[in-house]
Each structure stands twice: as structure tokens, then as C-alpha cells.
Amino acid sequence: MRISVPATSANLGPGFDCLGIALNLKNQVIIRPSKFHSVSLKGEGSNNPALKDNNMFISIFNDFYYNLTQKKRHFRFEFFNEIPLSRGLGSSSAVIVSAIASAYAIEGIKVEKARLLNLSLAYESHPDNITPAVMGGFNVASVHENEVKFITKSIPKTLKAVVVIPNRPISTTLSRKTLPYKYSKEDTIFNISHSSLLTAAFMSENWDMLKYASADVVHQQFRMKHMPELFEVQKTALKNGALMSTLSGSGSTFFSIAYSEDSQKLELALKEKFPHFRVMSVDFDNNGVKIEI
Ligand SMILES: Nc1ncnc2c1ncn2[C@@H]1O[C@H](COP(=O)(O)OP(=O)(O)OP(=O)(O)O)[C@@H](O)[C@H]1O
Numbered sequence: 001m002r003i004s005v006p007a008t009s010a011n012l013g014p015g016f017d018c019l020g021i022a023l024n025l026k027n028q029v030i031i032r033p034s035k036f037h038s039v040s041l042k043g044e045g046s047n048n049p050a051l052k053d054n055n056m057f058i059s060i061f062n063d064f065y066y067n068l069t070q071k072k073r074h075f076r077f078e079f080f081n082e083i084p085l086s087r088g089l090g091s092s093s094a095v096i097v098s099a100i101a102s103a104y105a106i107e108g109i110k111v112e113k114a115r116l117l118n119l120s121l122a123y124e125s126h127p128d129n130i131t132p133a134v135m136g137g138f139n140v141a142s143v144h145e146n147e148v149k150f151i152t153k154s155i156p157k158t159l160k161a162v163v164v165i166p167n168r169p170i171s172t173t174l175s176r177k178t179l180p181y182k183y184s185k186e187d188t189i190f191n192i193s194h195s196s197l198l199t200a201a202f203m204s205e206n207w208d209m210l211k212y213a214s215a216d217v218v219h220q221q222f223r224m225k226h227m228p229e230l231f232e233v234q235k236t237a238l239k240n241g242a243l244m245s246t247l248s249g250s251g252s253t254f255f256s257i258a259y260s261e262d263s264q265k266l267e268l269a270l271k272e273k274f275p276h277f278r279v280m281s282v283d284f285d286n287n288g289v290k291i292e293i
């Protein structure tokens, strides 16, 4: 059985913990029953010993598999990872979603995407990465009475993402601790109105509105001040054709959207100015998690 799951960029500026989008940058895993437990890793994280000895995918998979079957079996796991770890591209959500989906799929049990999403919520309490990881596309997601309520919109081929990935990892848990405990009424209104405008811009494909609607005052400035070069990344992106440019999730990646015909120019400008960072143009993903038996 093979399963693939996309990277995701959460928040999109003002939509803290509720907006997210899927990227065509994927983790894949092939799982086969085997006489012994074994793991092979290629790509991102392959030189990280923790991913061989204490892998979050395997522990979530084993828990779900045991709960479903009451059996303990051995498997061979072959991981091919494209999503960088702890860079704000939803690596943990990708692991959670694909581990749960695999435990069901390997037993031939069908699980609806909405159910998979709600099972994933137990491992990541904010739904802005797990929803696009499951569904693909742009997503607005809220937790209402312990259930994720969401709306998905496909992204057309006329748009591309350009990501700038610094070599410094940022843990989401630690990064959330740097945020203020309380916000003023003005800042709260600013973010609610911008997040609503941004959602409407995606839904109506009013791409020229993204630049204004993607402004945020609740999290980016507090996180970016620990890596001030990111302010320069944002300025350079907006000067070179980005329709919007925001911190991806909790960072450290910076995420921009451009018309496809402008994305190469944007990628080159960012590569030239930030040669020490990884810069890539990536298509959007409109499928979400995919399983092949
Ligand atoms: N391919 C992987 N295999 C196993 N565990 C992984 C993998 N990718 C990420 N993880 C786990 O997820 C942790 C990173 O989660 P974290 O929430 O800090 O970052 P992120 O999900 O990449 O960022 P964000 O939520 O801001 O998009 C890693 O420390 C590791 O424990």
C-alpha cells in the first residue's frame, strides 16, 4: 500500500489557526506486512536518527492499527519525504493524517475524509494544516463543538506558490509560546476583517485583493523578529510580483503566491537576494491525502 500527503501552509497571514492551503510537495510511504519491523527513509529527515528509532508516523499508525484489529503485526515502512521538518510546511500534520489513513487502509477499511480529519484533530488541535492535508486546495476550517467544520476551494493552475525555506527549524509549540497572551479590540477586529476579506478573495478568485487582505497583526511580527531577515524576504517578494507573501504556519518558511507566468521571475529574485535559503516554485495540490492499495 502506498500513501501520499501534501505539504501545507497555514494562517496565510491573518487566518491564524483557521486558513490553510495544500502544496504539491509530498511525503509518501509504502507499507507492507513483514516478518520483522523495518524502516527505510529517503529525503527530508533521512539523516535524523529520531525518525528511525522513535518515528511519530509509526507510533500513531501502531496505535490505530492495534485499536482497529487488536493485533500486533510487523510491517516494513519505506518513507520518501519531500516536506522539510519544522519549517512551517505542515510536516507534523502530514504525518498525523497519513498515519491514521494508512492504519485503516491496510486493513481494507474505508474511512471518510471528514472522519479522518476529526481523528487527526486529537493530535493537532488547530485545523489549519490538517484540513488541507486531507482535502487539498484552500481551506477555511473551524472547530465547532469538537468537530472540524470546513469549506474547500480548488486553486487554479494559473497560480503558483514560491517558498523560501531557511535552514533554521522552528518548533510550532515553542513558536506559539512567543505570542502575546492577550490582544486589543483593535487588533482583533483587524485580523477578523482581513481574514474574512482574504477568504472572500480566494472564494471569488479576486487575486488582486490578496495583497491587502493578507495583512496580519496577531502573530507574524512576533515570530519574524526572531529571524529579522524574513521581513526582507517579504519585501522582496512583494516587489517582484508576489500577490501575497506571508510567514508559513509558525515559520521559518516564507510563502508567496504569484501568477504562474510571474513565478519564475519571483523565484530568481528571491534566489539572488537570499542565496543561503532554499527557494522553490511549487504547484498547488487540489487532492489532499491519496491512498493506492
Ligand atoms: N516525516 C516525518 N516523520 C516523522 N516525524 C515527523 C516527520 N515530519 C515531522 N515529524 C515530526 O513533527 C515535528 C515537527 O512538527 P512542528 O509542528 O514543529 O513543525 P511543522 O509541522 O513542520 O510546522 P507547522 O505546523 O508550522 O507547519 C518533528 O519534530 C517530528 O517529531
Ligand SMILES: N[C@@H](CCO)C(=O)O
Binding pocket: 010, 011, 016, 017, 018, 126, 128, 129, 172, 176, 219, 249, 250
Ligand atoms: N496556526 C498554527 C500553524 C502551525 O502549525 C500556528 O501558527 O501556530
